Amino acid sequence: MTRSDVVVHSGGDLLAAAAAARLITALVDAQADHGVASLGLTGGRTGNAVLEHVRSSPALQAVDWSRVDFYWGDERFLPAGHADRNETQNRAALLDHVGVDPARVHAMEPSDGRFGDDPDAAASDYASVIGSAAFDVLLLGVGEEGHTASLFPDSPAVHEVSRSVVAVRDCPKPPPTRVSLTLPAIRRARQVWLMTTGEAKADPVARALAGASPIEIPAAGARGTDRTLWLLDSAAAAKLS
Numbered sequence: 001m002t003r004s005d006v007v008v009h010s011g012g013d014l015l016a017a018a019a020a021a022r023l024i025t026a027l028v029d030a031q032a033d034h035g036v037a038s039l040g041l042t043g044g045r046t047g048n049a050v051l052e053h054v055r056s057s058p059a060l061q062a063v064d065w066s067r068v069d070f071y072w073g074d075e076r077f078l079p080a081g082h083a084d085r086n087e088t089q090n091r092a093a094l095l096d097h098v099g100v101d102p103a104r105v106h107a108m109e110p111s112d113g114r115f116g117d118d119p120d121a122a123a124s125d126y127a128s129v130i131g132s133a134a135f136d137v138l139l140l141g142v143g144e145e146g147h148t149a150s151l152f153p154d155s156p157a158v159h160e161v162s163r164s165v166v167a168v169r170d171c172p173k174p175p176p177t178r179v180s181l182t183l184p185a186i187r188r189a190r191q192v193w194l195m196t197t198g199e200a201k202a203d204p205v206a207r208a209l210a211g212a213s214p215i216e217i218p219a220a221g222a223r224g225t226d227r228t229l230w231l232l233d234s235a236a237a238a239k240l241s
């Protein structure tokens, strides 16, 4: 099992700016190494703040944005363009401001898409979209009770060991219906970056890094094949020994 690296920045905005710089470098390196970079995106404040900092970075154009495959770790199962969809928020933060190749933006189907309001069908479809793709970097957030993507403690989704994408219902964090990568799919990423800020995350962060069960703290089960990186502000790191 790869080690978990922990990087702590003094505040949330510095964390987002530093993670953005790190992401640009990682994408440039991936493109230099194998041509097309593969990036898994996340919802949440922290993930969107990182994308905002990427967009305002002087190094923005160091990345050939037409050679990035964009995927999502999870998505809120809402109509296309809904303000609460991760795709909507990530597009506003970055994707709609750089020269992406639309064919390389692999969004999860919305609730008014090809499968209508069937999240299970949307999840099965996305499993075929990602296939056995190993993201160069998968960005993830961490919830106050330890969720990551849309994998919540002791939920059917966090227990999933074979399917790579599942529908999630009755989520404690609204909206209630989502589509999410499972831990087996998350663990195919080369690098997994768990990014979170604030004292409310200090407990799940400390428990995850102390070896908590992924059933109790799903973020504890998010590991990359090459690297697992926890990007924290000092408040979220406050309970680390």
Ligand SMILES: O=C(O)[C@H](O)[C@@H](O)[C@H](O)[C@H](O)COP(=O)(O)O
Residues within 6 Å of the ligand: 042, 043, 044, 045, 046, 047, 074, 075, 076, 086, 140, 141, 142, 143, 147, 148, 149, 150, 173, 196
């Ligand atoms: O769709 C979502 O809501 C996200 O995928 C979710 O996993 C998020 O990353 C965490 O809840 C942390 O969110 P914050 O960064 O806003 O605390």
